[in-house]
Amino acid sequence: MDIIDAHMHFSRIDSFARAASEISHVDYSAAGFTRTCEENRVVAAIGMGLTETSPGSFPDIGARSPMLLDLADPWPDRLFGCAGINPIDMRIRGKEAVDALRLALENPRIVGIKLYAGYYPVFVSDEVYDPVYALASEFGLPVVIHGGVTYSDRGLLKYSHPLSFDEAIVAHRNLSFVICHMGEPWVMDTAALIAKCPNVVTDLSGLLVTDAGTIARKSSEPEEMMRWRQPMIFEERYDRFLYGSDWPLAPMDAYLSFIRKMIPEPYHGDVFFRNALRVFPRLSGIWPIDAAFPA
Numbered sequence: 237m238d239i240i241d242a243h244m245h246f247s248r249i250d251s252f253a254r255a256a257s258e259i260s261h262v263d264y265s266a267a268g269f270t271r272t273c274e275e276n277r278v279v280a281a282i283g284m285g286l287t288e289t290s291p292g293s294f295p296d297i298g299a300r301s302p303m304l305l306d307l308a309d310p311w312p313d314r315l316f317g318c319a320g321i322n323p324i325d326m327r328i329r330g331k332e333a334v335d336a337l338r339l340a341l342e343n344p345r346i347v348g349i350k351l352y353a354g355y356y357p358v359f360v361s362d363e364v365y366d367p368v369y370a371l372a373s374e375f376g377l378p379v380v381i382h383g384g385v386t387y388s389d390r391g392l393l394k395y396s397h398p399l400s401f402d403e404a405i406v407a408h409r410n411l412s413f414v415i416c417h418m419g420e421p422w423v424m425d426t427a428a429l430i431a432k433c434p435n436v437v438t439d440l441s442g443l444l445v446t447d448a449g450t451i452a453r454k455s456s457e458p459e460e461m462m463r464w465r466q467p468m469i470f471e472e473r474y475d476r477f478l479y480g481s482d483w484p485l486a487p488m489d490a491y492l493s494f495i496r497k498m499i500p501e502p503y504h505g506d507v508f509f510r511n512a513l514r515v516f517p518r519l520s521g522i523w524p525i526d527a528a529f530p531a
């Protein structure tokens with residue numbers, strides 16, 4: 237089965253490199269990316285644009301917006317990206333940063349825009365994001381928002397709670413929004429937004445940041461799986477969940493097995509492939525949306 241990984245990373249971030257070597261034990265490099273994609277039949281992977289100006293500074297208020305993918309140049313085949321926004325930099329640089337975002341969005345391999353709610357202490361309904369939403373609308377691209385716990389103790393959770401996204405989502409009903417990580421641990425709050433708002437989907441990345449053995453053990457614990465299954469059982473909207481690995485924070489093969497167990501088999505084609513084509517229209521130019529699910 238071919239897979240689209242709708243949320244992973246390909247940036248030189250010190251804490252990601254350390255997680256790769258010390259926690260998930262993956263080869264976090266262009267070669268490692270290509271090899272693990274081939275082994276797991278990942279035909280497209282969407283990297284969340286992120287940069288830091290010095291090792292360990294993520295979340296970095298000094299990073300220039302938009303933030304892209306800088307682990308290797310040129311990008312490997314099958315890598316796509318979301319342009320990451322630093323709202324602090326946008327406040328300082330204003331039009332210059334908006335123009336830089338427009339330029340980035342003209343690249344067909346940029347398939348969406350990523351907001352780092354919680355990592356940056358700014359609500360996604362703040363007016364600094366108005367030009368970002370305007371460009372998302374103009375280019376027909378989704379807005380992907382970090383939801384839930386941050387992978388940094390400097391994050392502030394009131395900005396990444398899924399319910400804090402409600403206002404922006406309602407104000408921009410013409411846009412598609414992706415809430416990352418099901419807003420973990422506030423997964424039922426994310427489910428409420430999915431139920432209410434037709435323009436919201438969520439990704440399944442980052443639910444476990446650990447090694448293959450621990451992922452396998454947790455996959456066989458019913459209580460653990462029920463935590464993640466609950467928002468899916470609520471209204472059974474399997475058209476609104478996207479597969480994502482958060483690689484390198486988890487090994488792709490173990491994480492795929494974990495999510496395969498979580499999703500009832502009749503919906504695998506949607507969650508692992510088709511939903512991503514609908515949410516990221518630039519990908520559907522490459523794989524027609526109504527094509528049969530690749531065997």
Ligand SMILES: [Zn+2]
Binds near residue numbers: 243244245284441482
């Ligand atoms: Zn991530």
